[in-house]
Amino acid sequence: xxxxxxxxxxxxxxxxxxxxxxxxxxxxxxxxxxxxxxxxxxxxxxxxxxxxxxxxxxxxxxxxxxxxxxxxxxxxxxxxxxxxxxxxxxxxxxxxxxxxxxxxxxxxxxxxxxxxxxxxxxxxxxxxxxxxxxxxxxxxxxxxxxxxxxxxxxxxxxxxxxxxxxxxxxxxxxxxxxxxxxxxxxxxxxxxxxxxxxxxxxxxxxxxxxxxxxxxxxxxxxxxxxxxxxxxxxxxxxxxxxxxxxxxxxxxxxxxxxxxxxxxxxxxxxxxxxxxxxxxxxxxxxxxxxxxxxxxxxxxxxxxxxxxxxxxxxxxxxxxxxxxxxxxxxxxxxxxxxxxxxxxxxxxxxxxxxxxxxxxxxxxxxx
Numbered sequence: 001x002x003x004x005x006x007x008x009x010x011x012x013x014x015x016x017x018x019x020x021x022x023x024x025x026x027x028x029x030x031x032x033x034x035x036x037x038x039x040x041x042x043x044x045x046x047x048x049x050x051x052x053x054x055x056x057x058x059x060x061x062x063x064x065x066x067x068x069x070x071x072x073x074x075x076x077x078x079x080x081x082x083x084x085x086x087x088x089x090x091x092x093x094x095x096x097x098x099x100x101x102x103x104x105x106x107x108x109x110x111x112x113x114x115x116x117x118x119x120x121x122x123x124x125x126x127x128x129x130x131x132x133x134x135x136x137x138x139x140x141x142x143x144x145x146x147x148x149x150x151x152x153x154x155x156x157x158x159x160x161x162x163x164x165x166x167x168x169x170x171x172x173x174x175x176x177x178x179x180x181x182x183x184x185x186x187x188x189x190x191x192x193x194x195x196x197x198x199x200x201x202x203x204x205x206x207x208x209x210x211x212x213x214x215x216x217x218x219x220x221x222x223x224x225x226x227x228x229x230x231x232x233x234x235x236x237x238x239x240x241x242x243x244x245x246x247x248x249x250x251x252x253x254x255x256x257x258x259x260x261x262x263x264x265x266x267x268x269x270x271x272x273x274x275x276x277x278x279x280x281x282x283x284x285x286x287x288x289x290x291x292x293x294x295x296x297x298x299x300x301x302x303x304x305x306x307x308x309x310x311x312x313x314x315x316x317x318x319x320x321x322x323x324x325x326x327x328x329x330x331x332x333x334x335x336x337x338x339x340x341x342x343x344x345x346x347x348x349x350x351x352x353x354x355x356x357x358x359x360x361x362x363x364x365x366x367x
Contacts, residue, residue: 001079003076005076005079006082006148006151007026007082008022008023010051010052010139010140014087014229014233016091016095017232019058019059020092020095021057021059022039022056022139024140025069025144028148029078035076037069040057040140041059042057043057051138051139060091060095066097073098079102079103079104079105080103081147082104082147083106083123084252086162086249087252089251090249105162106162106255107150110159110160111150113158114158115365120358125357127146127150130150130154134146162251163255164251164255165258186256187214187226188214189214189215191214191215191223192215192226192227195227195230195234196230196231197230200250200254209253212257219236220236220239221243226248228253244336284364290312290331292317293331295320295330295331295332296327296343297312298322298327298343299333299334300357315364316364325343327343328347330352331352332354334356334360337356
C-alpha cells in the first residue's frame, strides 16, 4: 500500500471519556513521507517528556484542532493506518474527528501476515526485533515515526481493512460463526476475559469467542491471553496491565473474528491469506551452541513460555528448562525485552549469557 496516513493518538486511559491529548499524522504518498502534523495544545512543558499525553490539554472537543486534522484527511483522502487502529478509531469517531466509514487498516494485522512467527507485535517489540535504533517514547509524533520505520522493515504486502458491524447485527454475526465452529483457529485454546460496558451484548461475544476456539473466563490471571474491553473496564484492566496481558477493544475482537467469517466483504479470500502465511512460514534455525544446555525462561510472560519451551526442547534440543525466578545457575537466560530484572543483573555479573526475547526470535528465524 503506497498511499496511506499513519496515525497515532495519546489518551489518558482506555475509555473514550478520558479524551484525546495528542494526535500525530504522517502522510505517505507513493511510499514517501510528504507531510507530518502534530496536533496538541501544551499545558505544562515540564511534563511532556513523560509521554502518554502528559503535559498536554484535552483537545477532544477543540474545533480548531479537529479542523486541522480533517483538513489533512480531506486533502489526501488516503486510508488511515495505525498500530491497533480500532483503539485510535474508537476515539476519533466518537469525538467526530473521523467519519464512521473512513477506511482504516491495522498495521499489527498486516505485519502478522508478513511475518507470522513473532512472539509479540507491540511497537516496542517490533522496534527491537527489526533492530531499529529508536526508543518508544509514547509521544504521538515519535510513535508515528517509529511505526513508519517498522513498516519499511516489515514490508507488509497484504492489508485487510478494519471490519465493522453494527451492534444490532451482532446476532446475525453469531449465526455466521456457526458455519466455522470447529474450523476457526483465531482464538484456539486462548483464555479470554470480557469486561466493561459495550453496545455489543457480552453473551453474544462470549458465544462467538467459544465457537472460535476460545476458553472464556470471568477473571484475569497470569494464564489469561486476552482481555477484551468496553468502556469503564475497571479493575480487570488494571490487573491485565500488571500481568502484561494483551488488551484489545470490542471493535478489535469483531474485526479479528470477521477475517474467518466474511472475507469477501473485505476483498480478500481466506485462501489468499492462508497461502500468504504458508509462504511466510520459516523452519526455525538451529542454535547448535545451546544443545544440551540449561535455559531459564522465568522472565517471559506465561503465555509465551510454552511456545519458547517447545522450540527449545523439540528443535534446539536443550538439556533443561528452568522457570525459577532465582534460577541463575543456568547457561542462558531468555527474558522479556521490557523490564529491569534482578535475575538478569545477577546473571551478567556471573557472565551468564542473557538474551532478550526479540533477539531469540531473530535467532530462530535466521536473521
